[in-house]
Amino acid sequence: MGRKRTKSGKIRLAEVAEHAGVSPITASRFFRNPEALSVAKRARVESAAKELGYVPNLAARALASHRTEVIGVLIPSLTNNVFSDVLRGIYDASEGNRYSIQLSNTRYSILQEEKLLRLFLAQKPAGLIVTGIDQTAESHAMLEAADCPIMQIMEIGPNPVDMMIGFSHYDAARAAIAHLFEQGHRRIGFLGARMDPRVQRRLDGYQAAMKDAGLFDQRLIVATATPTSVTLGGALFTDLLAKSPDIDSVFCANDDLALGVLFECRRREIAIPEQIAIIGFNDLEFMASAVPTLTSVRTNRYEMGRMAATMLIDAIEGRRPEQPVLDLGFKVIERQSSPARRSDSRPGASGAGAANKMVALPSSHD
Amino acid sequence: MGRKRTKSGKIRLAEVAEHAGVSPITASRFFRNPEALSVAKRARVESAAKELGYVPNLAARALASHRTEVIGVLIPSLTNNVFSDVLRGIYDASEGNRYSIQLSNTRYSILQEEKLLRLFLAQKPAGLIVTGIDQTAESHAMLEAADCPIMQIMEIGPNPVDMMIGFSHYDAARAAIAHLFEQGHRRIGFLGARMDPRVQRRLDGYQAAMKDAGLFDQRLIVATATPTSVTLGGALFTDLLAKSPDIDSVFCANDDLALGVLFECRRREIAIPEQIAIIGFNDLEFMASAVPTLTSVRTNRYEMGRMAATMLIDAIEGRRPEQPVLDLGFKVIERQSSPARRSDSRPGASGAGAANKMVALPSSHD
DNA sequence: GTCGTTGGTGGTAGCGCTGTCAACGTTCCT
DNA sequence: AGGAACGTTGACAGCGCTACCACCAACGAC
Structure with missing residues (x-):
């Protein structure tokens, strides 16, 4: 019969308030807007809550506050x-x-x-x-x-x-194609899986770039609604080769597909980048580690x-x-799968307008 | 003035009850335990709720029901x-x-x-x-x-x-090593990253298997607390080669590491599986697609x-x-990176007791 | 000195729902 | 026929918290 409590023995806000010698509403305010309390009461409520091991009831809070x-x-x-x-x-x-x-x-x-x-x-x-x-x-x-x-x-x-x-997935895709153009590629294939809206916009960017260059050809495109996977990358690439045996490069709408293409090329003994150049999308970690290392469009996901x-x-x-x-922009990360062919081109970032579009980030606020 | 409501215009359980001509508590029961209602009232509440577009307030429910x-x-x-x-x-x-x-x-x-x-x-x-x-x-x-x-x-x-x-991660690791033993491998390296408890137990299994065979050697183990990645796989493998140039195979505590090892072997022109056999862990999708395809221990994660x-x-x-x-067991999936060497060994699943330990699953209950 | 203003505090009245228990009608057993 | 047992329903009293408004002291402006 010591302290007053609910049957469950749970510490409620009321107990904290009583312990601190303030009204429940003042204790409540402490948790929501401590600045509104006087320094003295703030300290009292704080220590009372700590001492009692108070844990607020979120359901009650939600119910009362909407x-x-x-x-x-x-x-x-x-x-x-x-x-x-x-x-x-x-x-x-x-x-x-x-x-x-x-x-x-x-x-x-x-x-x-x-x-x-x-x-x-x-x-x-x-x-x-x-x-x-x-x-x-x-x-x-x-x-x-x-x-x-x-x-x-x-x-x-x-x-x-x-x-x-x-x-902009559209701009990012255009930048990827611009990069391949720069390396002298003309018969650029497109591989896409899942074809969700963002992949669709990458395809749109690819098509626009190819059309602008007068190089568009429907047979260069292989797209499926199937969820992406490395294995699928190999399969789609196989389809692409069947439709267009004369391709000189492939733009993969994501990196899993690119890795699949890499393996399929190994299987077929197609030399990368000599016979086929590859560019992926997202720049997942493994892209820098593959043999050859794979070019990709880096996106700032984290x-x-x-x-x-x-x-x-x-x-x-x-x-x-x-x-x-x-x-947040994107950036074409050029690697061995699509190296600069012309010695006169600047190293690293390409000159294409959108290709190196990294927006400065506001500093984190804490 | 029309229907009775709270100021916000929100439909509450009380409104549904009124609309259905039952008490609030009966309406409440409809949502928690419909079988307790008579068929007639059940239907009345159901249609009232649907008609009014009732959405229960979870906070209130949580508060009242604890x-x-x-x-x-x-x-x-x-x-x-x-x-x-x-x-x-x-x-x-x-x-x-x-x-x-x-x-x-x-x-x-x-x-x-x-x-x-x-x-x-x-x-x-x-x-x-x-x-x-x-x-x-x-x-x-x-x-x-x-x-x-x-x-x-x-x-x-x-x-x-x-x-x-x-x-059992321990058993799974033992099964992986048993598989390599069967192929005639003796100098089996271990690569581990992150070293969380489960990876640690895989290492334990590896060590036990090696000790039992009289083949244990501390220099065969490369483990780091660093989070895993494909790139790390290559780096750890490099370390392993420096410590033990005479290894004939590697057990990677996960598949990312295995992929990194694959690429590192490519870089160093080490033939898989002729010079080094590889086995991974988890059997991620890409393992079946790599060149060569990579052996792994399949786990039933989904x-x-x-x-x-x-x-x-x-x-x-x-x-x-x-x-x-x-x-839920596991299963060694044998692929090109560690093929059976002896023509007299049974194909597919190995004979080792734990190696093919797939437990039958109870059927899904819906 | 009166008035408004501000910062700090408390009282009251719910938020929307469910636990508990009582009460009812119906069925079934002896 | 009497009673127990069951299935079904409802009244009541909160769950623990906060919104809202009222209040009080302290302060400066006039």
């Missing part, structure tokens, strides 16, 4: 390495603060995305991170109507719902996730970014 | 492909039911794990999935005391907190995640498994 401290994240895939880097950035940025991440995967279906969005929104999240800019009209309307900050990631486009962080979560949290807490749309 | 419908998942890494497969299984299994997944990563730190565990437990999760069996004493105590089902995944061990699903979530949900809902510890 808000949660959950950041919802919708990504299309958990398998794809690309997203794991982004996720790592998001989790890193959300660590150490009050927000918790709730992750769902849409499996590349915008209908599934719409469903999950509805689910998330019903929980009144503090903020939302969604992948891409191709939501259904319904989803878009829900996002517009949501009373929390929204971050769209992975690419940038004309009509941000709220904030946006990514890069940074994208980290910045997205950081900006989102800032926005949730009222610190709106001066610039809601951030282009 | 429970949530969150399944907490603690994994060491988001980058590692191994976990992304497991996660995919978990998400797949949790789809379509009421539970939502809350993911956190411990970054391979058991102290961080303990901290996160405390955080999760405070939220009264419906269930918890944790990685491995090497929790701190404190963590273990918390898990034991938790009033929700607990699932430990990735490996199996002697003292399950509750349920457990995985396989299945592990799917089964873990399925069994956990069953346990949450009172359907306790007859068998709380499930060994």
Whole structure:
């Protein structure tokens, strides 16, 4: 019969307040807005909470405040390495603060995305991170109507719902093709898997570049809705060779495909880059390690996730970014699979306008 | 003035009940335990809910019931492909039911794990999935005391907190070495990165196998705490060659390292498998596609995640498994990087006891 | 000295739902 | 026929916290 408690023995805010000699509401304020308290009470509540081992009840808080401290994240895939880097950035940025991440995967279906969005929104999240800019009209309307900050990631486009962080897959693909043009390649194949909107835009960039150069040929394109894999890269390359035996290079819409092409070339004893040059997309870690090392378009995935979560949290807490749309750019990383052929060309970064488009990042705020 | 509502215009359970002509509590029961209602009322509530577009308030539910419908998942890494497969299984299994997944990563730190565990437990999760069996004493105590089902995944061990699903990394490593022995290899190197508990147990298995055969040599082992990567595989292999130039084969504690070794061999013009045989671990997709194709120990990661979530949900809902510890086994997949040398050996699965230890899976319950 | 203003504090009244228990009608058993 | 047992329903009282508003002291402006 010592201290007053609920039957469960759980420490509630009321116990902390009593222990600190303040009213419950003052104790409550301590956790939400400590600056509003006098220094003396702040210290008293703090030590009382620590002493009692108080753990706030999030459900009660959510119920009373009509808000949660959950950041919802919708990504299309958990398998794809690309997203794991982004996720790592998001989790890193959300660590150490009050927000918790709730992750769902849409499996590349915008209908599934719409469903999950509805689910998330019903929980009144503090903020939302969604992948891409191709939501259904319904989803878009829900996002517009949501009373929390929204971050769209992975690419940038004309009509941000709220904030946006990514890069132009179209420009990146054009830069990749420009790089191959520079090396003197003309019969450039395209290999694409999954063909989600971002891969589609890479294809668009490829087509535009080829058409501009008067080199477009439908037979150079092999694209499938099948999920990507290294094995698939070999298979698609085989298809490409059958359609267009005279190709001199391949642009792979992602690095797994590029690795598959590398192995398929080994199998067929096709010399890289002498007979076929290869360029991938994303610049995953293994690209620098392969034999020969593989050229790729580097994208800033970790940074994208980290910045997205950081900006989102800032926005949730009222610190709106001066610039809601951030282009993180990309960079063609030239390696042995597509080396400069002409000795007069500058080494390293190519001269093509967009090819070296690294945007300076605002410094991290902590 | 029309229907009675809260100021926000939100549909609450009370509105649904009124619309259906039942009491709020009956409506509540409809969502938790429909079988308890008479067929007539069930239908009335159902249509009322649908008509009004009712969305339950999870915070209120959690507050009143002292429970949530969150399944907490603690994994060491988001980058590692191994976990992304497991996660995919978990998400797949949790789809379509009421539970939502809350993911956190411990970054391979058991102290961080303990901290996160405390955080999760405070939220009264419906269930918890944790990685491995090497929790701190404190963590273990918390898990034991938790009033929700607990699932430990990735490996199996002697003292399950509750349920457990995985396989023996020790046995799997022994099977890998047994396979190399069968091909006549004697100077077998070991390459390990990160050296988390599971990799450590693979090393233990390697050492035991080598000692049993009288072939153990400390100079055959190269292990580092550095996170794994393909590039690292090449570097570790370089170290190994410097320490033991006479090796005839390498057991890589994961497939990224194996791929790095493959490339390093290419660079050094070492013939695989003639000069060096390679065996990896996990059997990631690219292993079957490499040139030469790479032998590996297949582990059932997706299945592990799917089964873990399925069994956990069953346990949450009172359907306790007859068998709380499930060994999903492994299988040595023999490929070109370590082909059978003796024509008299049986093809495919080796004869070694543990080498082909695939446990039959209980059929999925839906 | 009065008035407004500010910073700090507390009281009241819920947030939307469910646990508990009581009560009812119906069926089945003896 | 009486009673137990069951299935179904409802009333009530919170769960633990915060929004809202009221209040009080301290201060400066006039």
